Amino acid sequence: MAVLEHLEKKVRQLERRCLDHKIIPIEGAQGTRIMVEGRELIQLSANNYLGLTSHxxxxxxxxxxxxxxxxxxxxxxxxxxxxxxxxxxxxxxxxxxxxxxxxxxxxxxxxxxxxxxxxxxxxxxxxxxxxxxxxxxxxxxxxxxxxxxxxxxxxxxxxxxxxxxxxxxxxxxxxxxxxxxxxxxxxxxxxxxxxxxxxxxxxxxxxxxxxxxxxxxxxxxxxxxxxxxxxxxxxxxxxxxxxxxxxxxxxxxxxxxxxxxxxxxxxxxxxxxxxxxxxxxxxxxxxxEPEILERLWDNTRFFRNGLKELGFDTGKSESPIIPVMVGDAKLASRFADHLYEAGLMCKSVAFPTVALGEARIRVIITAAHSHEEMEQALKIFERIGKDLKIVT
CATH class of the missing domain: 3.40.640.10 (Type I PLP-dependent aspartate aminotransferase-like (Major domain))
Structure with missing residues (x-):
């Protein structure tokens, strides 16, 4: 409809600048592993800190x-x-x-x-x-x-x-x-x-x-x-x-x-x-079950320290929200796309959600993540980060 052309222009502009929100449909339950189009991914974007969605x-x-x-x-x-x-x-x-x-x-x-x-x-x-x-x-x-x-x-x-x-x-x-x-x-x-x-x-x-x-x-x-x-x-x-x-x-x-x-x-x-x-x-x-909260903090420390040891900048995080700072919005979007193809669900965040020049991958670690899942995710972060020259 011609009267709505201005809306389409705004959507296309966001897509060109890699500032659009890509909606990804998941199949089945929300958990540490999710199914997307028949493919299993490790979930690192959900705010499900204690894993209670499926308790x-x-x-x-x-x-x-x-x-x-x-x-x-x-x-x-x-x-x-x-x-x-x-x-x-x-x-x-x-x-x-x-x-x-x-x-x-x-x-x-x-x-x-x-x-x-x-x-x-x-x-x-x-x-x-x-x-x-x-x-x-x-x-x-x-x-x-x-x-x-x-x-x-x-x-x-x-x-x-x-x-x-x-x-x-x-x-x-x-x-x-x-x-x-x-x-x-x-x-x-x-x-x-x-x-x-x-x-x-x-x-x-x-x-x-x-x-x-x-x-x-x-x-x-x-x-x-x-x-x-x-x-x-x-x-x-x-x-x-x-x-x-x-x-x-x-x-x-x-x-x-x-x-x-x-x-x-x-x-x-x-x-x-x-x-x-x-x-x-x-x-x-x-x-x-206070042990769930203890697992959350054990997992958070493990994953944040792992990212830092690989050379990633995790900002000032003091919580299970771990930003992996990239800076450029297009590079952050490419990073998220490559991580997705490699088996990780973790989205990029850019302006206007965060300031210009402060685009990042936003990672959420939960009490339900296993050490095997976190170690697998760290290996993927390391490989993709080096491929894109985000870390050396």
């Missing part, structure tokens, strides 16, 4: 709930009603995160949209880390507040922004706990000190640290011992917990406020019972 307890909980309560929720929670198991999940979440209350959203993305569009208001300013997830930024844009970005993990710049914004009704600082493309951690103790010094609100998106950092995977807030000093915690079930959905853990008044004001909560259909049951089972597994 027997999680799968059985989902199956049982599907048989008991059907395939869907029938509508939004404020109209069709809320399943008692959803409220039970929220109570379990609050206990897990050591907060007064919790509220579940349909997805992690919509959780940030709801929080950041409804809590900041006219006369407020949001101070956001430059590397925060796009869902945070889009939520702020939907609010009536102003936004100022501070340099990534730069506490001097954050304090400057706090000091220069004291004429606003309220300052709100928001940061990822673990940053999704670099795998580094926010300096939360320093951020908390500044927030308290300037009487601001702190929101921490712990999506990539729940199930990974802290006691039994309670996140960076627990990791740093900052309970009761962080006002709002955002999380997701789609990463370490292996299911889907998002949540907020905070005070009861914050959760009540969001259920009345966050449009992405009010107007989104609730989770089906099977999803809620799977989330609850995943939380139980994390609490009952």
């Amino acid at each position: 027997p307890r999680v799968r059985e909980a989902a199956r049982k709930a599907l048989e008991e309560a059907g395939a869907g929720a029938g509508g939004v929670r404020v109209m069709a009603g809320t399943f008692d198991r959803t409220q039970a999940l929220e109570q379990k979440l609050a206990a897990f995160k050591k907060t007064e209350a919790a509220v579940v959203f349909s997805a992690g993305y919509t959780t940030n949209l709801g929080v950041m569009s409804s809590i900041p208001d006219k006369g407020d300013i949001v101070l956001s880390d430059a590397y925060n997830h796009i869902s945070i930024l889009e939520g702020i844009r939907l609010s009536k507040a102003e936004m100022r970005s501070y340099n990534h993990n730069d506490m001097e710049d954050l304090e400057r922004a706090l000091a220069e914004s004291q004429n606003y009704r309220q300052r709100i600082v928001v940061t990822d706990g673990v940053f999704s493309m670099d795998g580094d951690i926010a300096p939360l103790p320093e951020i908390v000190d500044l927030v308290e010094k300037y009487n601001a609100i702190l929101i921490v998106d712990d999506s990539h640290s729940n199930g990974v950092f802290g006691e039994n995977g309670r996140g960076t807030v627990d990791h740093f011992g900052l309970h009761d000093r962080v006002h709002i915690q955002v999380g997701t079930f789609s990463k370490a917990f292996g299911v889907m959905g998002g949540f907020v853990a905070s005070s009861k008044i914050v959760c009540d406020y969001l259920m009345q004001h966050a449009n992405s909560f009010i107007y989104s259909t609730a989770h089906p019972p099977s999803t809620t049951a799977a989330c609850m089972a995943a939380l139980d597994v994390v609490m009952d």
Whole structure:
């Protein structure tokens, strides 16, 4: 259609610059090995940190709930009603995160949209880390507040922004706990000190640290011992917990406020019972089987050290998110294509997801990867890296 030619031009432009997202269909279950077009690949791109997508307890909980309560929720929670198991999940979440209350959203993305569009208001300013997830930024844009970005993990710049914004009704600082493309951690103790010094609100998106950092995977807030000093915690079930959905853990008044004001909560259909049951089972597994978290960190150290020994630049990663820095977007795309042909599923990431000139291969190591799989992957990285002169 001629009226849509401008869309085609934009798509073709992204393809020429190797900035397009290639969607690869997988067959069967998500795991450390996946099937793509009849070919087995080692999966190094999924956020399935603890390998819970196929854990027997999680799968059985989902199956049982599907048989008991059907395939869907029938509508939004404020109209069709809320399943008692959803409220039970929220109570379990609050206990897990050591907060007064919790509220579940349909997805992690919509959780940030709801929080950041409804809590900041006219006369407020949001101070956001430059590397925060796009869902945070889009939520702020939907609010009536102003936004100022501070340099990534730069506490001097954050304090400057706090000091220069004291004429606003309220300052709100928001940061990822673990940053999704670099795998580094926010300096939360320093951020908390500044927030308290300037009487601001702190929101921490712990999506990539729940199930990974802290006691039994309670996140960076627990990791740093900052309970009761962080006002709002955002999380997701789609990463370490292996299911889907998002949540907020905070005070009861914050959760009540969001259920009345966050449009992405009010107007989104609730989770089906099977999803809620799977989330609850995943939380139980994390609490009952701490050895899974230990395996995650053992595997992460092994693979990161292996890449470094081969000469790859893994940036500032302190988590199972391991960026293999390449720089040029086209070279990163070629690297990912060659790795794919050699049997590895690990995608390249380039602008605008990361800054220009900072393209990389984003690797995720999980608790479920075997040493055999990791050693095989390292050998492939070494061969392809040398072929493309990324390492010598």
